[in-house]
Amino acid sequence: xxxxxxxxxxxxxxxxxxxxxxxxxxxxxxxxxxxxxxxxxxxxxxxxxxxxxxxxxxxxxxxxxxxxxxxxxxxxxxxxxxxxxxxxxxxxxxxxxxxxxxxxxxxxxxxxxxxxxxxxxxxxxxxxxxxxxxxxxxxxxxxxxxxxxxxxxxxxxxxxxxxxxxxxxxxxxxxxxxxxxxxxxxxxxxxxxxxxxxxxxxxxxxxxxxxxxxxxxxxxxxxxxxxxxxxxxxxxxxxxxxxxxxxxxxxxxxxxxxxxxxxxxxxxxxxxxxxxxxxxxxxxxxxxxxxxxxxxxxxxxxxxxxxxxxxxxx
Amino acid sequence: xxxxxxxxxxxxxxxxxxxxxxxxxxxxxxxxxxxxxxxxxxxxxxxxxxxxxxxxxxxxxxxxxxxxxxxxxxxxxxxxxxxxxxxxxxxxxxxxxxxxxxxxxxxxxxxxxxxxxxxxxxxxxxxxxxxxxxxxxxxxxxxxxxxxxxxxxxxxxxxxxxxxxxxxxxxxxxxxxxxxxxxxxxxxxxxxxxxxxxxxxxxxxxxxxxxxxxxxxxxxxxxxxxxxxxxxxxxxxxxxxxxxxxxxxxxxxxxxxxxxxxxxxxxxxxxxxxxxxxxxxxxxxxxxxxxxxxxxxxxxxxxxxxxxxxxxxxxxxxxxxxxxxxxxxxxxxxxxxxxxxxxxxxxxxxxxxxxxxxxxxxxxxxxxxxxxxxxxxxxxxxxxxxxxxxxxxxxxxxxxxxxxxxxxxxxxxxxxxxxxxxxxxxxxxxx
Numbered sequence: 051x052x053x054x055x056x057x058x059x060x061x062x063x064x065x066x067x068x069x070x071x072x073x074x075x076x077x078x079x080x081x082x083x084x085x086x087x088x089x090x091x092x093x094x095x096x097x098x099x100x101x102x103x104x105x106x107x108x109x110x111x112x113x114x115x116x117x118x119x120x121x122x123x124x125x126x127x128x129x130x131x132x133x134x135x136x137x138x139x140x141x142x143x144x145x146x147x148x149x150x151x152x153x154x155x156x157x158x159x160x161x162x163x164x165x166x167x168x169x170x171x172x173x174x175x176x177x178x179x180x181x182x183x184x185x186x187x188x189x190x191x192x193x194x195x196x197x198x199x200x201x202x203x204x205x206x207x208x209x210x211x212x213x214x215x216x217x218x219x220x221x222x223x224x225x226x227x228x229x230x231x232x233x234x235x236x237x238x239x240x241x242x243x244x245x246x247x248x249x250x251x252x253x254x255x256x257x258x259x260x261x262x263x264x265x266x267x268x269x270x271x272x273x274x275x276x277x278x279x280x281x282x283x284x285x286x287x288x289x290x291x292x293x294x295x296x297x298x299x300x301x302x303x304x305x306x307x308x309x310x311x312x313x314x315x316x317x318x319x320x321x322x323x324x325x326x327x328x329x330x331x332x333x334x335x336x337x338x339x340x341x342x343x344x345x346x347x348x349x350x351x352x353x354x355x356x357x358x359x360x361x362x363x364x
Numbered sequence: 365x366x367x368x369x370x371x372x373x374x375x376x377x378x379x380x381x382x383x384x385x386x387x388x389x390x391x392x393x394x395x396x397x398x399x400x401x402x403x404x405x406x407x408x409x410x411x412x413x414x415x416x417x418x419x420x421x422x423x424x425x426x427x428x429x430x431x432x433x434x435x436x437x438x439x440x441x442x443x444x445x446x447x448x449x450x451x452x453x454x455x456x457x458x459x460x461x462x463x464x465x466x467x468x469x470x471x472x473x474x475x476x477x478x479x480x481x482x483x484x485x486x487x488x489x490x491x492x493x494x495x496x497x498x499x500x501x502x503x504x505x506x507x508x509x510x511x512x513x514x515x516x517x518x519x520x521x522x523x524x525x526x527x528x529x530x531x532x533x534x535x536x537x538x539x540x541x542x543x544x545x546x547x548x549x550x551x552x553x554x555x556x557x558x559x560x561x562x563x564x565x566x567x568x569x570x571x572x573x574x575x576x577x578x579x580x581x582x583x584x585x586x587x588x589x590x591x592x593x594x595x596x597x598x599x600x601x602x603x604x605x606x607x608x609x610x611x612x613x614x615x616x617x618x619x620x621x622x623x624x625x626x627x628x629x630x631x632x633x634x635x636x637x638x639x640x641x642x643x644x645x646x647x648x649x650x651x652x653x654x655x656x657x658x659x660x661x662x663x664x665x666x667x668x669x670x671x672x673x674x675x676x677x678x679x680x681x682x683x684x685x686x687x688x689x690x691x692x693x694x695x696x697x698x699x700x701x702x703x704x705x706x707x708x709x710x711x712x713x714x715x716x717x718x719x720x721x722x723x724x725x726x727x728x729x730x731x732x733x734x735x736x737x738x739x740x741x742x743x744x745x746x747x748x749x750x751x752x753x754x755x756x757x758x759x760x761x762x763x764x765x766x767x768x769x770x771x772x773x774x775x776x777x778x779x780x781x782x783x784x785x786x787x788x789x790x791x792x793x794x795x
Contacts, residue, residue, distance in 0.1 A: 257748040261597035261714070261722055287592040288578045289687070289754055304597040316581045316687065316756035323585055323684075 079120030084142055086149065086163030087183045092116060092123055096187045096204035097212060098130075103192070103200030106130035112204060114140075125151075186211035231334065231356075238357040239345035244269045244298040247291055251280075254290040255301035262305040262338035267359070269298040270312075271347030279322035281348070284311040284329060292317065305338040312352045332356075398784055401431045404751045410780060412752075413773030415765055418444045419473040419688055419753050422483055426692045429728050430746045434490060439783050441487040447472075448480050454509050471686065471765065476591065476629075478577065478618040479690045480510035481523055485612075488529060489570075489740060492536070495733025501533035501542075511617060522620070524553030525612035525697060531560060532568055532701075536736035558611060566704030567737040571601040571608060571724070573714055574695025577618035579687040581756055588628040589685035591618045594695045598714035601698040602721070612697035629685070688753050692744060704737055712741050 080089035091114045098108030112127035112135070123140040139152040143160055149169065151159040161171040161181075171179040178193050186209055191201035205212040255266070268283050270293040280292040283299070286309050291299045311329035315322050332354040336342050341359040346352045398406050405427055409420040425440030451461050451474055474480070488503030508526035521527075531546030547560035574596025582588045593615030601608045619626055713721040722743075729740040757765065766773070 253750070253754045256750070258745050259597075260743050260745075261716060262718075262720065263597075284580065286578075286595055287580060288594070289580060304595050306597060314586075316586050316684070317758045319758060319760075 079116075082166035083147075083163070085123075085140075086161075086165070086169040087167055087181055087188060088114065088123060088140060088149070088169070089166065090183055091188060094187075095207045097207050098202050098204045099215075101189075101201040101203055103198060107192070107200035108190075108202030108204070109135055111207070186215075227333070234354075234356055235358055237355060239269070239343055239355045240271060240347075242271055242296065244271075244296045247293055247297045247299040251292040252290070252299045252301075253292075254288045255285055255303050257302070259302045259304055263302055264305050264336040264339060265341040266301045266303045266308060266310070266336060267298060267341065267343040268293070268301065268310060269343065269345045270295060271345055272296045273347040273349050279318055280315040281346075281352075282313050282315050284313065285309070287311075289316065303336055305336050305340075308334050308336050308342075310334065310344050310346075310354075312346055330354075398436070399431065399433055401747050402428055402433065402436060405749070406780075406784060408752050410777050413766065413769050414447075414472055414776050415769060416473055416688070416753065416755075417776065418447050418475055418483075419690060421447075422475070422479065422690050423692055423749065423753060425483075425486060426690075427746070427749050429486065429490075429740075430692070430742055430744050430749075432728065432746075434493060434729065436784065437486070438490050441483055441490065443780070443783055444483050445487060448474055448483060448510070452480060452510060452513060454506075473686065473688055475690065476579075476618065477511045477513060477621065478614060479693070481507040481526065481617070482614065482690070482693055483507075484510060485526065485529070488533070489729065489738065492533065492568075492736070492738045493729050493731035493733060495536075495736075497533045497537035497734065497736070501530045501537065504530040504533060522554045523612070523617060524550045524558045525699075527553055528558045528560070528611060532736075535561070536566075536734060538735065554613070554616065558609070561701035564703065565701040566735060567702040567739060569603065569608075569700050569702060569710060569712075569739045569741070570611070571698040571712055571714075571741040572694035572696070573598050573601055573698060573743065574615075576689060576691050576693035576695070577615050579685075579689040581685050581687050582628055583685070586684050586687075586756065589687055590628050591626060593619060594693075596695040597716055598722070599717050600715045602711075602713050602715060603700060603702075604711045606700070608698035608700050610696055611699040613695075614693055614697070615695050684756050686756075688755050691753060692749050694742070704732075710739065714743065 080092050082089040085092070093115060095111060095113040097111055100106065100108045106129070108130065110128040110130055110132070112125060114123055114125045116122070117124040117139060121141065125135075125138040125140060127135045129135050136156050137154045141150050141152065142148070143150045147163045149161045149163065151161065151171075153159065159171055159174070161169050161179075163169055167183040169181040171181075176194050177199065180191050180193070182189050184203060186205040187203070189201065189203050192199045205215060266285065268285075268291065270281055270283075272295045280294060282289060283291040283293055285301060285303060290301060292315055293299065309331060310333075311331045313329040314324060330346075330352040332344060332346070332352075334342055334344060334356055342356060343359055344354060344356045346354045402424065405420065405424040409417065409424060412420055421440045421444035425437045425444065428434070428437035428440060449458065451458060475483070484503045484507035488500045488507065491497070491500035491503055504526045508521050508523050508530070511523040511526070512521045527546050527550035531543045531550060534540070534543035534546060543560075550558040550560070575594035577594050578592045580590050580592065582590050596615075710727075711723070712727075713723040715721050724741045724743050727739045727741045729738055731738050755762075
């Protein structure tokens with residue numbers, strides 16, 4: 051028993067010592083005079099956000115780690131479009147106060163350490179990139195002739211600032227969604243005639259629903275594009291109907307969030323079968339007893355509109 | 365066959381025993397006539413032949429349970445399982461048949477692992493209702509096995525409910541040692557380990573909630589298939605004040621294999637199609653650009669012809685993914701073990717996230733057999749099931765398929781007539 055306790059204490063001490071050594075090594079080997087702000091950024095992962103200028107200038111994420119402690123760092127990440135950013139090896143340059151960025155499949159870049167908080171890349175075609183530390187992580191900006199072309203901020207994903215920002219973004223996204231839906235509903239649906247789709251082309255949500263439910267009416271408007279093919283209508287992922295131009299169908303759907311998607315026809319042949327992977331999605335909310343009318347028409351892709359109709363008692 | 369050897373001989377004996385002392389739910393049927401409520405599903409079974417046999421038998425079997433015709437459910441599930449076992453039994457001959465079946469690209473429905481597992485689950489419950497706990501256990505063990513195999517690969521077993529039910533069958537059969545082994549296994553499996561019943565409990569209550577997982581076609585030509593969880597507006601099930609634990613999460617089982625999330629299931633010949641697809645893609649994009657630039661139509665016309673022709677070649681060469689699915693399955697199975705004795709009243713209800721309760725008035729199975737009682741609640745309205753499962757075959761494709769299968773479907777229909785319309789117990793039992 052005593053021996054076990056002694057072993058446990060020894061293990062705990064050795065773990066503490068090891069982690070302290072690792073921290074000390076990071077701090078000692080990342081000399082700010084050599085690495086500038088990267089001395090602070092190494093060992094951390096950041097989430098980016100556009101601040102101004104070019105859209106999608108900020109990467110979704112960037113991670114800076116040691117490849118060889120004290121000698122080479124490596125920066126990886128994911129772009130806003132989901133693709134990987136080219137892997138960059140970062141090492142001290144030929145001259146003091148210089149960092150070399152060895153970029154995979156791209157020309158290399160050189161940057162000058164201004165101080166422990168700031169790094170400026172050499173100009174490329176007149177554009178100059180600056181990296182500077184911030185409270186939550188770091189900022190990046192591109193200038194041309196002194197004018198800011200684009201700027202982004204990166205927050206440490208382990209920081210409280212990041213957690214708070216994420217929570218705020220989630221809340222804002224929910225509010226935006228409600229506002230967008232209200233605006234869409236206020237605009238209503240086009241008053242164009244539509245025939246009820248025949249029963250053999252309506253596949254789901256015709257049965258009685260157990261629990262709270264509402265009625266969803268889905269109408270395909272008349273449009274020149276893709277008019278020769280049926281459109282598949284999916285409700286909550288379930289293939290619910292095949293609709294022609296100017297056709298409508300009614301569904302009994304569980305209340306709550308409802309996803310209506312349209313895509314090419316799974317029963318289609320030839321070109322009518324093409325493009326089933328690209329379901330165009332419309333999200334709405336159906337309250338208990340409510341009837342919501344979702345209207346779509348193909349016009350450079352599916353364009354959705356919706357309206358709330360008089361509530362019905364389920 | 366992966367079922368217990370006693371199953372074969374048991375079927376014939378059971379039928380005799382059934383005639384002598386059948387429980388109410390199994391009796392009172394004129395075996396030469398199908399109940400009118402099941403007739404539309406039976407007609408679909410005959411019309412679709414072997415191509416849809418397993419799916420139509422699964423749907424018919426479960427609808428028969430919902431309508432209270434347990435003997436017909438038994439026949440349907442037996443016929444479905446015979447077809448499943450030809451390909452997916454735990455035997456060398458089935459393994460060989462499976463590899464041939466995959467290579468030939470057979471279109472006959474056999475179901476995804478979760479669907480095959482659930483077929484054994486219902487068969488196991490029907491054995492339980494009759495008090496045949498050894499065959500019930502064999503069925504639940506087969507259910508777990510089915511959840512581990514796809515066409516070409518095997519995965520770790522993670523369907524904890526099947527292990528729990530194997531254990532319960534052993535308890536009811538008086539085999540405490542085997543029961544302990546299964547309970548230990550269930551404690552380490554999804555969802556989050558299942559607790560064994562405490563000693564002295566003799567009633568198993570199962571409550572099925574929500575709607576079945578969904579299959580959709582994906583990929584440019586619908587050649588791949590994706591699985592998604594079905595709708596379920598309820599977040600819990602209760603017996604009076606007691607919240608029931610989730611024993612089986614069918615939505616999760618459908619979308620995972622060996623505990624890993626499945627993105628899409630693709631059965632195609634990628635090397636040929638990739639080349640064709642690239643040409644097609646360029647042609648169509650080019651045509652779109654040319655049309656939008658309004659260049660007079662000449663170049664656009666030529667490009668569109670090239671693009672559409674290539675798409676047609678590419679699409680014709682891609683087999684459609686089979687998106688038929690067993691649509692009267694539940695999303696989740698809740699359950700608990702209770703004390704037996706008198707037919708104590710249960711107060712079962714499902715509850716929404718808002719706290720609103722929806723009671724389920726009566727069970728579809730309530731049978732006491734031997735040492736144990738089984739009570740199964742399902743919330744589907746009998747007779748509301750769509751007569752035909754949804755398929756992505758066009759009318760023309762369906763017609764040519766039926767023509768191709770004409771000869772074997774004559775034999776199939778004869779077999780079904782004997783199974784469902786005959787008094788012959790041996791045929792009815794599928795021997």
